[in-house]
Amino acid sequence: MGIQLDLDHPTLFHEVDGENMLAWIDGLPAQLESAYRAGLSLPLPENRIYRAIILTGVGGSVMAGDLFASYAAGLCPLPIFVHRDYDLPAWAKGGQILVVGMSLSGNAEETLAALEAARRNGCAVMAFTRGGQLLELAEKNTIPIWRVEFAGPPRASVGWFFGLLLALFFRLGLIPDPARDLMATIEAMQAQQMQIGSEVPTRQNSAKRLAGQVVERWVSVFGSGSLAVVARRWKSQLGELAKTWAQFDVLPEADYNTVEGVANPPDLVPKAYAIFLHGSRDHPRNQLRTQLTQRTLMLEGIPTDIISARGDSAMEQMWTALHYGDYFAYYLAMIYGADPNPVDRIQSIQADLAA
Structure with a gap:
């Protein structure tokens, strides 16, 4: 890892985040x-x-x-x-x-x-x-x-x-x-920022605490319904911002395959970490599946967490969950000392394709 920053000193983030992704x-x-x-x-x-x-x-x-x-x-x-x-x-x-x-x-x-x-x-x-x-x-x-x-x-x-x-x-x-729904979504995102923004100390900031919990772990993000695509966004941001390996999975499908992949290789399984995105608008059976899948993974020794989306409408829950994931990935980048701006490997592949 490069420079590792204390998340309670956001004025130092610029030492890693030179182009101000924040x-x-x-x-x-x-x-x-x-x-x-x-x-x-x-x-x-x-x-x-x-x-x-x-x-x-x-x-x-x-x-x-x-x-x-x-x-x-x-x-x-x-x-x-x-x-x-x-x-x-x-x-x-x-x-x-x-x-x-x-x-x-x-x-x-x-x-x-x-x-x-x-x-x-x-x-x-x-x-x-x-x-x-x-x-x-x-x-x-x-x-x-x-x-x-x-x-x-x-x-x-x-x-x-x-x-x-x-x-x-x-x-x-x-x-x-969509104007009314959009404005409610923006207000919900802004309200959430008051709780997870960079100036909020770690003890009061669940996004910062979650970043600390997944350090040196392989992260899998699970979602269902409208939050399935948000899980994909979390995976993408973890890769591009924090430069860390991550994957996303979708319920109910994950309950028909992924849950079996918890035995091998045995020395790497404890390095996994599962995050479940939850919304009150999820199908009731998928809400139950989230609980059952989380329990299954925990019994196999995999730590888990559930992040509940804020808001009432599908748009509100989608965007508050997405925004939470962006902050989370950014804070993990700061812990790792990873500049969240350059994407050298992506650009290298594109250059090779153009050659």
């Missing part, structure tokens, strides 16, 4: 609101009658696609597919399929390939980006562009992409007016 985490509630308001006045595609919508991208840029698809599952009459790959499925043909390319940098080759496939297949196309080749492609082919006015890294832009999707689907008449 500011992007702190600003997430405001980011959500700004993006939604921006999306209310951006250009819509000419054709507005669809039978399916594909959100395509990779990494942090498309994480909001997962979140939105989960949020809208009970609201939107159309199927929403999140696509993290090249090209498109065979059924994605014709103007009644809307493909939204999501890339903050505009240079993700997978997203560009999917958008080119969409154009070849005659699909309706939109671009969410702040520049790069995606912007050039959109301008050249008169594709509607929704600019992401965000200066930070892709993993910190999740609020922007979600807010734009929220505005897009509302303006297409596919979801009810």
